[in-house]
Amino acid sequence: MLEFDRKQMSSIGQQHLLQSLQGFLTLHLPQASQMPPAQLRTTLDTLIGECRTLGLSSQRAIAAYALAACTLGTATVRDDPTVQHILAQRDLPQAYKALLLQTWLARMGAELARLRS
16 A cells, blocks of 8 residues: 655645646746746746745645736735735635635736726
């Protein structure tokens, strides 16, 4: 019977998250599809590490933050007061943080679309 320890399972989850994010971003974001795969992978590794430092641990929360950073720029996301407030709430469940980040990103997208028209 195969046995995996916690470290191995974490590594498998990390690789799955990285591959899923890379595939999604390459498919849906022109700037990501134009990057060499190794560069995008390095960027995502950095973003995932930043997410973990900021207290995001669920794949959904990390994906929301990474999508926002790849779409709007890491500095824009990191410096936004709303995002900072969400991340400062250490007692919030990860699912709720993910939902708040997704809502923030949707509002930012709507605002950008409004400004462009």
